[in-house]
Amino acid sequence: MFDNLQDKLEGAFKVLKGQGSITEINVAETMKEIRKALLDADVNYKTAKAFTDEVKQKALGQHVLTAVSPGQLLTKIMNDELTALMGGNVDELNVKANPTVILIAGLNGAGKTTFSGKLALHLKSHKHKKPLLVAGDVYRPAAIDQLEVLAGQVGADVYTNRESTDPVKIALEGIAHGKQNGNNVIIIDTAGRLTLDDALMNEIAEVKQATQPQEVLFVVDAMTGQDAVNTAKAFNDRLDFTGVVLTKLDGDTRGGAALSIKSVVNKPIKFVGTGEKMDALDVFHPDRMASRILGMGDVISLVERA
Amino acid sequence: EKTKDTFFSKISKAVVGKSTVDDDVLDELEEILVTSDVGVATTLKVVERVQKRVARDKYVNTSELNNILREEVQALLEENNSADFQNFNYTDHKPYVIMVVGVNGVGKTTTIGKLAHQLKAAGQKVVIGAADTFRAAAVEQIQLWGRRADVRVVSQGMNADPASVAFDTLQSAVANGEDVAIIDTAGRLHNKVGLMNELSKIKNVMQKVVPGAPHEILLVLDASTGQNAVEQCKQFTQATDVNALALTKLDGTAKGGVVIGISDQFKIPVKYIGVGEKMTDLQLFNKKEFVDSLFGK
Numbered sequence A: 001m002f003d004n005l006q007d008k009l010e011g012a013f014k015v016l017k018g019q020g021s022i023t024e025i026n027v028a029e030t031m032k033e034i035r036k037a038l039l040d041a042d043v044n045y046k047t048a049k050a051f052t053d054e055v056k057q058k059a060l061g062q063h064v065l066t067a068v069s070p071g072q073l074l075t076k077i078m079n080d081e082l083t084a085l086m087g088g089n090v091d092e093l094n095v096k097a098n099p100t101v102i103l104i105a106g107l108n109g110a111g112k113t114t115f116s117g118k119l120a121l122h123l124k125s126h127k128h129k130k131p132l133l134v135a136g137d138v139y140r141p142a143a144i145d146q147l148e149v150l151a152g153q154v155g156a157d158v159y160t161n162r163e164s165t166d167p168v169k170i171a172l173e174g175i176a177h178g179k180q181n182g183n184n185v186i187i188i189d190t191a192g193r194l195t196l197d198d199a200l201m202n203e204i205a206e207v208k209q210a211t212q213p214q215e216v217l218f219v220v221d222a223m224t225g226q227d228a229v230n231t232a233k234a235f236n237d238r239l240d241f242t243g244v245v246l247t248k249l250d251g252d253t254r255g256g257a258a259l260s261i262k263s264v265v266n267k268p269i270k271f272v273g274t275g276e277k278m279d280a281l282d283v284f285h286p287d288r289m290a291s292r293i294l295g296m297g298d299v300i301s302l303v304e305r306a
Numbered sequence B: 001e002k003t004k005d006t007f008f009s010k011i012s013k014a015v016v017g018k019s020t021v022d023d024d025v026l027d028e029l030e031e032i033l034v035t036s037d038v039g040v041a042t043t044l045k046v047v048e049r050v051q052k053r054v055a056r057d058k059y060v061n062t063s064e065l066n067n068i069l070r071e072e073v074q075a076l077l078e079e080n081n082s083a084d085f086q087n088f089n090y091t092d093h094k095p096y097v098i099m100v101v102g103v104n105g106v107g108k109t110t111t112i113g114k115l116a117h118q119l120k121a122a123g124q125k126v127v128i129g130a131a132d133t134f135r136a137a138a139v140e141q142i143q144l145w146g147r148r149a150d151v152r153v154v155s156q157g158m159n160a161d162p163a164s165v166a167f168d169t170l171q172s173a174v175a176n177g178e179d180v181a182i183i184d185t186a187g188r189l190h191n192k193v194g195l196m197n198e199l200s201k202i203k204n205v206m207q208k209v210v211p212g213a214p215h216e217i218l219l220v221l222d223a224s225t226g227q228n229a230v231e232q233c234k235q236f237t238q239a240t241d242v243n244a245l246a247l248t249k250l251d252g253t254a255k256g257g258v259v260i261g262i263s264d265q266f267k268i269p270v271k272y273i274g275v276g277e278k279m280t281d282l283q284l285f286n287k288k289e290f291v292d293s294l295f296g297k
Ligand SMILES: Nc1nc2c(ncn2[C@@H]2O[C@H](COP(=O)(O)OP(=O)(O)OP(=O)(O)O)[C@@H](O)[C@H]2O)c(=O)[nH]1
Pocket: A106, A107, A108, A109, A110, A111, A112, A113, A114, A115, A137, A140, A143, A190, A191, A192, A193, A247, A248, A249, A250, A251, A272, A273, A274, A275, A276, A280, B104, B105, B135, B187, B189
């Protein structure tokens, strides 16, 4: 796939090479290839279109100095634009309140429970907090066991109630337990749910309403395709979440969903998951994500050779 | 009531006020396919075929265009050359061994639970091997599914050697005269060489107990996955000779259009679809029904 993209862009950039300024004609072919590359990277169709139109407008009529080729100039415009779109600076988690309540939400299998464990470890070792993990998934077989095992691995407290099937009740009990136990951050894991499931979407809205969390984090798989925009929007409509967590970035997906989500809900991406182990968590870097989506390593080396 | 946006409703919007299929309409078709994760290359192929068919005609209305697009998508799936599976009965081998593989969180364990239930209902004796010994509480999860479906689960607990669990499972399946053995494996990303090699090892060990096993290597794909599913298909096939696909989470807004692109590139049949979290939420894949659901009848 990458070789393919490189070949295509190579061809497209040839059209630009050696020309004095960027014109409608010499930029059109390149934009077409870039749009295809974005779609292959799972950037949403409309987002990709808007992005290439924007880049084209910025590029048109720009005079190319002797030192740079049109291709180089275009690459820079594109990279700057995408980095800006991905959100300027790193957005920290708000954990000032005592206790701070953090609600975790997302589709089935996105990586919520794993992230909950990772976040507890992160807050413990980097922010010197005493986190409590609350097992609010009453549906998935062995979800409670899973959270307990992870809590054990990271050395965090955990609250479970195996008798109850009411996530609102468990969440409130968890907060009460945490206050008594001196936990200053309370992380509530929830069951995976699809946005078409009204009952489950209502349920998590109720958990939010009852617990009044400072942070609501939407956990999403980096491999998600075009549906990412619908899902992010549906969760945001119900929960008005405060941030996004992008998981499984240790794979080879280009992760275009990140751009789509950002452009449709405009909420900061706060963390990325980079593995199954509890320490495989990074803060989000917009510039790295931008070059990943563009396959920018390729593009830059390509322009340098031009 | 919320329903999935169907191709038909989108096509209707695209052709409203148009008298012929012009570039704008073709662009709209492209958008419809790409936004269903069909992928750029396969989309262009389908749009080109549609274009060829309508070029001669002057006027095409919504339902005609809808039918043409539907026929072309269906035709593309048919070119895969695989007949849809008709039932949950596997009698060509005993035990019939199924190894289930895929990236993290796609629904492998759940699919196994549902499949065990279906097979049991079809009168088969089933055993499950808990060879995901890595993910937290993976063994407990599959044991719970075993209890739900009322089938035996062989396990050696967490951190055991997965190949050894698979070996044990097949040995006891032979001893017990079970008809089907299903092996759960840990989720793994296809770019991790060590983990992919582990799969080959599990597979090889099984052949020592049951020659020709595993008969079915089932790659589970999540319907909401985008173009990375193509790479998953490629890498897992290289490592383990995948010969069947399952598409999960089709009860959501994602339509799983990526399997159209996949069937254009790989000749691996989709065998099962997952349509919910309950034990009964597994169906055999049917091309016509799949295309119907994309197009909204
Ligand atoms: N490689 C990799 N795997 C991950 C990452 N995050 C989570 N996983 C894996 O993804 C799978 C699903 O993770 P879970 O944490 O169980 O996901 P979940 O969202 O809680 O799932 P449900 O509760 O069933 O909806 C597990 O196999 C995890 O180990 C990541 O960043 N990288």
